[in-house]
Amino acid sequence: MNILWDADPTAIEKYRFALGNDTQALDSAAMVARVLHDNLGVQQVIIGPEVALDPACELAESARLDRPELGVILLRHRVDVTTLSQALRSGMREVVTADDHTALADALRRSRELTSKLVGHTAGGSGQEGNIITVFSAKGGVGKTTMSTNIGTYLARTGSKTLLVDLDLSFGDVAISLQLIPARSVFDAVGMSGHLDEQGLGSLVTTHEDSGLDVVCAPNDPSDADRIPVHVVTELLKVARKHYDYIIVDTPPSFTEQVLAACDISSALVLIATLDIPAVKNLRVAIDTLDMLGSPKDARIIVLNRADAKVGLRPEDVVTAIKTPIAVNIPSSMTVPASVNRGVPIVLDDPKGPVSVAIRELCDAHIRQRFGSPVNGFDTRQQRKGLFRGRR
Ligand SMILES: Nc1ncnc2c1ncn2[C@@H]1O[C@H](COP(=O)(O)OP(=O)(O)OP(=O)(O)O)[C@@H](O)[C@H]1O
Ligand SMILES: [Mg+2]
Incomplete structure (x- = not known):
């Protein structure tokens, strides 16, 4: 505080x-x-x-x-x-x-x-570990990368040591969204498997200078995606957890093995829907899948992106369909694609605009408040057990 x-x-x-x-x-x-x-x-x-x-x-x-x-x-x-x-x-x-x-x-x-x-309470300084937050939707184009880059930017810019990992291994566009030119990617973690440490992780990171956000980008070559074993992703995230307050994970629009592994060791999942029937249906399926895997309901933060679109479906209909309350409604705005095209996250490009205000609310009220500040000594013992308790 x-x-x-x-x-x-x-x-x-x-x-x-x-x-x-x-x-x-x-x-x-x-x-x-x-x-x-x-x-x-x-x-x-x-x-x-x-x-x-x-x-x-x-x-x-x-x-x-x-x-x-x-x-x-x-x-x-x-x-x-x-x-x-x-x-x-x-x-x-x-x-x-x-x-x-x-x-x-x-x-x-x-x-x-x-x-x-x-x-001595920094993530990594005392055995207190940071929180992994996976941003997921089973449907493409709903705003996962927009949310993950902006959540990461805002948390980093406001003082939390934050890492963003692009697990959209074939088509990741975190690097291009933040105008980063990465020298290395998550693929380079493969060679360090079994002995990845802070220094090794540091060598994979590209820093977004405007916010201080560290990023592990997806490989440049989509074919490398198949050569990244799940255990490498898990190792990378576990090492990152020791050295960062928050690790935000961007994902592809499907439950790949790597995504499931990330979800399993996440403290929270940001699940994104939009006001269209396929997106709501896919969110319902994703929630059912998570239920089946034993993922706790209270670890889910539902975000309705483009929540003000006048398309015949209302936010209330989404709540009825997914039987879960919406944590934050993010309005639709042309400033979002414009900021992506400029390569500047909207929270920096238009900090007072309604989209940025909603993203800040998501970070402050649903992420920071949930986990507290590491300096205040947050208790993550329950999260440490993994989201898929006893199922995998
Ligand atoms: N609130 C919003 N208002 C207007 N446009 C938005 C909003 N959120 C996202 N967009 C736009 O929607 C498009 C898709 O967003 P984004 O790339 O973040 O989705 P995604 O879920 O990561 O997609 P993919 O599944 O392909 O990775 C982008 O052009 C982005 O600028
Ligand atoms: Mg994306």
Whole structure:
């Protein structure tokens, strides 16, 4: 959780994209001190540009002694040498120009990584493992890649160490959607089978510079897909789980062996439907299959993409057909294909648009809230058992 200390009550909206939804706005030093005292889950304090430098530095100085893991970031309208040196001397981690939201998001990510290392709770730092979230639909073209790239981008951009794995092994288009030019792919994990470690995983990753999202791309050559054994995929995901907070898995439109393996060790499944009969029918079949495999119902997050399309089928009809509530409705918007064509995820390209707002809700209310922050010590023991408990 973050605190934004700023006298202006509307400031939180201004910085919302960089800060994410898990931020409490407070307007005085006394309130900040009280919340810090009461809530050990606070990881970052962002101090607004109107707060005077002296009280801001006092907070950083006392936090440095009492809570060295707390990140304090100062926003200023203009950053000069005097401010910078006083702030850094007091123990603040970064000083950022208030209107540079990209720099703020980057500073928060760095600060959060440092916090995670200091408290020893980072995924991989303490035996606490990250969460694998598989995005699936048995029908093509419903928005799996759109969702997985944007979920990954948003989680990474707002401070979680996140990996996106493209398991659409023959026709994966994560790389092209994010304009990545991967040197290596999931296929290169095959040669490391049995001894894949953090360094080996790191060598497969291409980083999306704008968000910090790490990506393991699908092979360039579709024929390599058949030469990637299931155990390699499982090994890759299990190693990734030790080093990332979240691993998002994009999938092809069918339950391949690799997809089933990913689902089995996932903490949650994002299942996507659209308002057309074949998509709803396929979702129903997918849910039945998951039921048969013993996958717990509460691990499913149903997303209705293009939920406002006027096509005669209503969201209520989908709920009736699949007998499962919809977690998030994502509207249809021309900005989505436009952002794909530009190679910029919609959450970065149009952060205030309705599609981005809905994707953020999916991430904040249905992913982050479900698993908590790793620094807060989330309990993943149940998920560790695998989704297909006792069936496979
Ligand atoms: N909410 C939306 N509004 C408008 N267009 C959308 C929306 N979501 C996805 N699209 C568009 O639909 C098309 C298919 O999306 P996407 O590639 O994400 O689907 P997919 O399920 O990954 O497909 P495949 O099964 O072929 O991998 C893309 O052109 C994408 O831009
Ligand atoms: Mg796809």
